[in-house]
Amino acid sequence: MDGEELTEQETALYDRQIRVWGANAQRRLTKSHILVSGIKGTVAEFCKNIVLAGVGSVTLMDDSLVNEEALNANFLIPPDENAYRGKTVAEICCDSLKDFNPMVLVSVEKGDLSARSTEFFEKFDVVVIGYGSLATKKAVNEKCRKLSKRVAFYTVDCRDSCGEIFVDLQDYKYTKKKLEEKVECELNFPSFQEAVSVPWKPIPRRTAKLYFAMRVIEVFEENEGRKHGQCSLLDLPTVLEIKKKLCEANTVSESHVPDSLLERLITGTIEFPPACAIVGGILAQEVIKAVSGKGEPLNNFFYYDAQDGKGVMENISNSFTS
Amino acid sequence: MDQQQQQSAIQGAKVLMVGAGGIGCELLKTLALSGFHDIHIIDMDTIEVSNLNRQFLFRRSHVGQSKAKVARDAVLRFRPHINIRSYHANVKNPEFDVDFFKQFDVVLNGLDNLDARRHVNRLCLAADVPLVESGTTGFLGQVTVHVKGKTECYECQTKPTPKTYPVCTITSTPTKFVHCIVWAKELLFAKLFGDKNQDNDLNVRANKAASSSKETEDVFERADDEDIEQYGRKIYDHVFGYNIEAALSNEETWKNRRRPRPIYSKDVLPESLTQKNGSTQNCSATDGDDSTTVSAMPLLGLKNPQELWGLTQNSLVFIEALKLFFAKRKKEIGHLTFDKDDQLAVEFVTAAANIRAESFGIPLHSLFEAKGIAGNIVHAVATTNAIVAGLIVIEAIKVLKKDADKYRMTYCLEHPSRKMLLMPVEPFEPNPSCYVCSKTPLVLEINTQKSKLRDLVDKIVKAKLGMNLPLIMHGASLLYEVGDDLDDIMVANYNANLEKSLSELPSPVINGSILTVEDLQQELSCKINVKHREEFDEEKEPEGMVLSGWTQSPATNGESASTSNNESAVDVTESSSGPEIASKKRKLSETQPENHKRETENVESEDDDDLVEIENPMTVSKKKRVA
Numbered sequence: 001m002d003g004e005e006l007t008e009q010e011t012a013l014y015d016r017q018i019r020v021w022g023a024n025a026q027r028r029l030t031k032s033h034i035l036v037s038g039i040k041g042t043v044a045e046f047c048k049n050i051v052l053a054g055v056g057s058v059t060l061m062d063d064s065l066v067n068e069e070a071l072n073a074n075f076l077i078p079p080d081e082n083a084y085r086g087k088t089v090a091e092i093c094c095d096s097l098k099d100f101n102p103m104v105l106v107s108v109e110k111g112d113l114s115a116r117s118t119e120f121f122e123k124f125d126v127v128v129i130g131y132g133s134l135a136t137k138k139a140v141n142e143k144c145r146k147l148s149k150r151v152a153f154y155t156v157d158c159r160d161s162c163g164e165i166f167v168d169l170q171d172y173k174y175t176k177k178k179l180e181e182k183v184e185c186e187l188n189f190p191s192f193q194e195a196v197s198v199p200w201k202p203i204p205r206r207t208a209k210l211y212f213a214m215r216v217i218e219v220f221e222e223n224e225g226r227k228h229g230q231c232s233l234l235d236l237p238t239v240l241e242i243k244k245k246l247c248e249a250n251t252v253s254e255s256h257v258p259d260s261l262l263e264r265l266i267t268g269t270i271e272f273p274p275a276c277a278i279v280g281g282i283l284a285q286e287v288i289k290a291v292s293g294k295g296e297p298l299n300n301f302f303y304y305d306a307q308d309g310k311g312v313m314e315n316i317s318n319s320f321t322s
Numbered sequence: 323m324d325q326q327q328q329q330s331a332i333q334g335a336k337v338l339m340v341g342a343g344g345i346g347c348e349l350l351k352t353l354a355l356s357g358f359h360d361i362h363i364i365d366m367d368t369i370e371v372s373n374l375n376r377q378f379l380f381r382r383s384h385v386g387q388s389k390a391k392v393a394r395d396a397v398l399r400f401r402p403h404i405n406i407r408s409y410h411a412n413v414k415n416p417e418f419d420v421d422f423f424k425q426f427d428v429v430l431n432g433l434d435n436l437d438a439r440r441h442v443n444r445l446c447l448a449a450d451v452p453l454v455e456s457g458t459t460g461f462l463g464q465v466t467v468h469v470k471g472k473t474e475c476y477e478c479q480t481k482p483t484p485k486t487y488p489v490c491t492i493t494s495t496p497t498k499f500v501h502c503i504v505w506a507k508e509l510l511f512a513k514l515f516g517d518k519n520q521d522n523d524l525n526v527r528a529n530k531a532a533s534s535s536k537e538t539e540d541v542f543e544r545a546d547d548e549d550i551e552q553y554g555r556k557i558y559d560h561v562f563g564y565n566i567e568a569a570l571s572n573e574e575t576w577k578n579r580r581r582p583r584p585i586y587s588k589d590v591l592p593e594s595l596t597q598k599n600g601s602t603q604n605c606s607a608t609d610g611d612d613s614t615t616v617s618a619m620p621l622l623g624l625k626n627p628q629e630l631w632g633l634t635q636n637s638l639v640f641i642e643a644l645k646l647f648f649a650k651r652k653k654e655i656g657h658l659t660f661d662k663d664d665q666l667a668v669e670f671v672t673a674a675a676n677i678r679a680e681s682f683g684i685p686l687h688s689l690f691e692a693k694g695i696a697g698n699i700v701h702a703v704a705t706t707n708a709i710v711a712g713l714i715v716i717e718a719i720k721v722l723k724k725d726a727d728k729y730r731m732t733y734c735l736e737h738p739s740r741k742m743l744l745m746p747v748e749p750f751e752p753n754p755s756c757y758v759c760s761k762t763p764l765v766l767e768i769n770t771q772k773s774k775l776r777d778l779v780d781k782i783v784k785a786k787l788g789m790n791l792p793l794i795m796h797g798a799s800l801l802y803e804v805g806d807d808l809d810d811i812m813v814a815n816y817n818a819n820l821e822k823s824l825s826e827l828p829s830p831v832i833n834g835s836i837l838t839v840e841d842l843q844q845e846l847s848c849k850i851n852v853k854h855r856e857e858f859d860e861e862k863e864p865e866g867m868v869l870s871g872w873t874q875s876p877a878t879n880g881e882s883a884s885t886s887n888n889e890s891a892v893d894v895t896e897s898s899s900g901p902e903i904a905s906k907k908r909k910l911s912e913t914q915p916e917n918h919k920r921e922t923e924n925v926e927s928e929d930d931d932d933l934v935e936i937e938n939p940m941t942v943s944k945k946k947r948v949a
Binding site (some may be wrong): 005010012013014015016017018019020021023041045048049052053054073075076077078079099100119223239270272273274275277278280281282284285288295296298302304308309310311312313 | 348351352354355356371372374375376378381399400401402435460461586621625627628690694699700701702704706708709711712713714715716730732736737738741743744745747
């Protein structure tokens, strides 16, 4: 696919990872363009990882102003008020990220992600939405799917010491190793809309509870017009009401979504740094896989919960109903 | 997790980190973000360019500086008020004794070699401080918790020691590319450029009476005025031509083996190469140029280290590299050891190994691949290290809260196993027959009449038992010890003992003898029951001795088959390490080939070939012989 060789500098810098995924994959990475919206601890970790991996460019979108809260779990922001006053999170992170790998183009895009046209997304190979609202996630995913070019779409959300990653690679062909051979495979991913609207009843019992809990929180934040993490214990009654309604609508018992889990998610508003490192790492691995076309991608959700220590892949689509 | 309790446990904690490399950088960052504010960090290494793809606290301008120090400075930039103490030192130094370790609430390892890990394990046991161990290779990783008395110690399950190869395989009958690399690196390169006083098996032949050693010594000696290219071709013909012919003369060796073919320079290379590269011939023997930039490849128009060279190209590189060593780096000759970051050395070893491989019908490899094998390079990425660091902090917090029921060993898998990419498993109870934490005696089968005390010290006490400063007693008799405070008479006495066979020692060690072996710094003491055995299989037991006696710990946790005792024998160098993946057996055999993934398909997929395992240089299994 690619005619250009890696430069001598790139070969030397990326030696250790080329030994993992090969020179071809590295070349593809060098040509890839990643859009990242919504930067907190987990996404900061993700950005660090992909910049180190040597992607072509990273475009950051986050107009929130840096404040003390933003400093939590985000090591890209130096705690010097004189330095960050008046600057946006994206601007400060951009400066720090450039430092990690001068060969990667890191830039800032201002404005509202959901207001962007479909054409805007065509510039990118990968779009990552961190801590997005239900509406934004749906809208951007739809735009990505409209393009003739395949744009890989990811969402990531970390609350308390849990995390959720969603992956949509549309129709995806890749190679994987089976025993000693390379095998060509194909997967069809459901859209974000479809994946979060799957009826609950047919979903297998052992599916991670976080899937359902996150759907409840999504509805709560949309109904109340809240941003990510803008909630507290006082909201618990409202959240439990929503849970009740959703369970009824899906004809499942209320025990489907543990109250304790919901309580954790709305009270644990600050991210837990170790979970950020873990979820940010997994997300970066997925993006690297998708860009290089090598290795089996997550299909289509990933959940981590530090309490039980498991990191699981869940496949949730309308195939359950057929 | 109760937030309050957790925060106070973190804030009151004093933590020791061993290693500031791939895992270390990620770990220090995550600890700082999580609220830890009293951290000590030890690392003996300095920063290299190849670290920068993942050790993100370092910049290009830091190359050459201490990892521990630079990591500390970088983290203080975003958490200025925490206390970080850095030590640019080897964790095996005597200053890091039991009392040093006792001051910490938990020890976190981010090491890259088995030796150091075993050492730290023993000190943690002696100091009764919990240890969180970890390792990564490519996409695989794991985190394990070791608390004295409650869980296995790091050594309860045997960890494989670095691989060695029988001498004859390296000198006479190679079958894999790695054998050719070891030959090129440990024999040829050492003979040409290394210490001349060191014994070298390069000219070992099946039929030793064939020619006098004096003759062959002359071949490698170069007269001051001898034309470098001529010398190079002479060496080439000697090792790839004449030596092979001599080996072929012994019919017995080749009865069931593929015969190598002799290769002579006149059949591969043009008559003279000097038209191309006249400059190297005319250079005076000074090291005007920076020795690190001298390289044969550009002179030959070779740009891509991943390209596979043919016999001719390899031969050209061989001659050219040799010429460059003599023309530009003459002063270093006689003192050089192979260094994977020495471009010219890598070129030479690659070329030599490839020509030998060609001779023996073994597939050739690119410089990129050869460098990885010769340099024991571990493939590594930032993401796995970041994930593992997060997992380490989570376990550390549990340890500080003494939440014993929640301790977990966590494995990072490349492919989901029962939907899990991160798989937590309950730790095992201590192995009752572990010689490190449970003090079981070991059994050593050895030829007490032929094997010397030196062999026992080097191969068993230091290599297998991992003791640093050993002391060996037989009953009340002190056979050997190391230390700064010994007087000359004692030292002479011990040196004399080293050269004696076991049965000839002042206190004779024979069948049935029991030895006590100790390391005071590690506070480890072992008993070894000696059993005399006459014969050892040269191929299967190349060391000439067999140590046994500890058994795998039974899986005491009733649960799933995901807690198998099989260890993936992949202990690796650089900033990653030792994924002993206790997953299902099926999973294990799938992941093992993955660890040896190469860009081209020139992989010899042998089952017992642990290519990427070695930490120490792939040593030919013999040490310096006394004449």
